[in-house]
Amino acid sequence: MTPPRGRILIVDDAMENIHFLHRLLQDEHKVVFARDGMKALEMARTQPPDLILLDALMPGMDGFETCAALKDMPETRDIPVIFVTALDSPDDETGALEAGAVDFINKPLNAAVVRARVRTHLALKQQGDLLRAMTMTDGLTRVANRRCFDDVLEREWKRCERSGLPLALILADIDHFKLYNDRYGHLAGDRCLADVAQGMETCLRRPPDLIARYGGEEFAILLPHEDVDGAVTVASRLLDKVRELAIPHEASPTASVVTASLGISAVIPQRGMESSSLIAAADACLYEAKKAGRNRCQA
Numbered sequence: 564m565t566p567p568r569g570r571i572l573i574v575d576d577a578m579e580n581i582h583f584l585h586r587l588l589q590d591e592h593k594v595v596f597a598r599d600g601m602k603a604l605e606m607a608r609t610q611p612p613d614l615i616l617l618d619a620l621m622p623g624m625d626g627f628e629t630c631a632a633l634k635d636m637p638e639t640r641d642i643p644v645i646f647v648t649a650l651d652s653p654d655d656e657t658g659a660l661e662a663g664a665v666d667f668i669n670k671p672l673n674a675a676v677v678r679a680r681v682r683t684h685l686a687l688k689q690q691g692d693l694l695r696a697m698t699m700t701d702g703l704t705r706v707a708n709r710r711c712f713d714d715v716l717e718r719e720w721k722r723c724e725r726s727g728l729p730l731a732l733i734l735a736d737i738d739h740f741k742l743y744n745d746r747y748g749h750l751a752g753d754r755c756l757a758d759v760a761q762g763m764e765t766c767l768r769r770p771p772d773l774i775a776r777y778g779g780e781e782f783a784i785l786l787p788h789e790d791v792d793g794a795v796t797v798a799s800r801l802l803d804k805v806r807e808l809a810i811p812h813e814a815s816p817t818a819s820v821v822t823a824s825l826g827i828s829a830v831i832p833q834r835g836m837e838s839s840s841l842i843a844a845a846d847a848c849l850y851e852a853k854k855a856g857r858n859r860c861q862a
């Protein structure tokens with residue numbers, strides 16, 4: 564059997580409509596369903612489908628409200644919604660598109676047309692997902708890029724401000740990397756950066772933790788809900804990991820392998836404080852670690 568092309572959520576109050584669409588799509592896709600708008604929102608948030616087929620007329624929350632609510636939540640905003648409905652006036656159709664739907668299919672349904680439109684919108688969704696991932700990833704090291712880091716820092720800062728939990732940051736900078744490039748060449752330098760980034764990423768154990776390339780040979784590791792002690796533990800793990808990669812660095816005045824220096828800061832975000840203060844504090848610690856001889860952590 565070929566693997567399903569996508570996971571599709573059918574939302575309709577009438578079971579016979581769900582059965583009909585299910586039969587149409589089950590050979591190609593994984594199909595789940597909800598009988599009302601509220602249930603659909605919950606399912607879309609907890610187990611996001613690739614596409615939603617939405618009925619317009621439902622008791623309680625109708626399709627237009629459901630679609631608008633889906634487009635209002637960051638977790639569900641990017642899921643394409645197709646209206647499948649007996650409503651056929653231009654006002655209904657524009658209403659659906661204005662609520663954020665990507666398409667509008669009228670009943671009575673034609674099986675081939677429904678399948679074709681579903682395939683088209685799934686393909687567009689996959690392209691969009693790929694593009695979004697590319698704009699958030701550093702091409703050389705395959706970890707998150709600076710744009711992604713800035714977004715996540717702002718989001719986590721606000722989250723921690725609301726919850727009263729700490730937010731920690733580690734800035735890691737490769738030691739004597741200019742000398743590495745001079746000795747081994749720029750291509751080897753690129754490989755070294757990618758290996759260090761990938762190695763450090765394996766040290767992160769909780770889903771909210773993020774490593775990003777902050778610039779040149781500098782990486783930022785964001786640790787939501789971690790205090791200074793927790794961040795020091797993670798930083799020691801990162802420091803050990805970079806040493807264990809054992810990438811030879813004959814030109815280094817401070818070690819025979821590639822090492823890094825790490826600056827650590829943590830804070831409970833409060834109103835009136837800026838997230839840039841967390842970066843400035845980690846940067847100051849990184850400077851201290853460099854000054855004290857490199858290949859170490861400083862909190």
Ligand code: GH3
Nearest residue numbers: 736737738739740741742744749750752753779780
């Ligand atoms: P320190 O121990 O004080 O950090 O010394 P350093 O030589 O690592 O620091 P410096 O800031 O003097 O040099 C950073 C070097 O990183 C210079 C730059 O050419 C190199 N670099 C930055 N981005 C890249 C990259 O994408 N690829 C390669 N190969 N080198 C890079």
Ligand code: MG
Nearest residue numbers: 576618620621
């Ligand atoms: Mg209905």
Ligand code: MG
Nearest residue numbers: 736779780781
């Ligand atoms: Mg640097």
Ligand code: MG
Nearest residue numbers: 736737738740
């Ligand atoms: Mg450096």
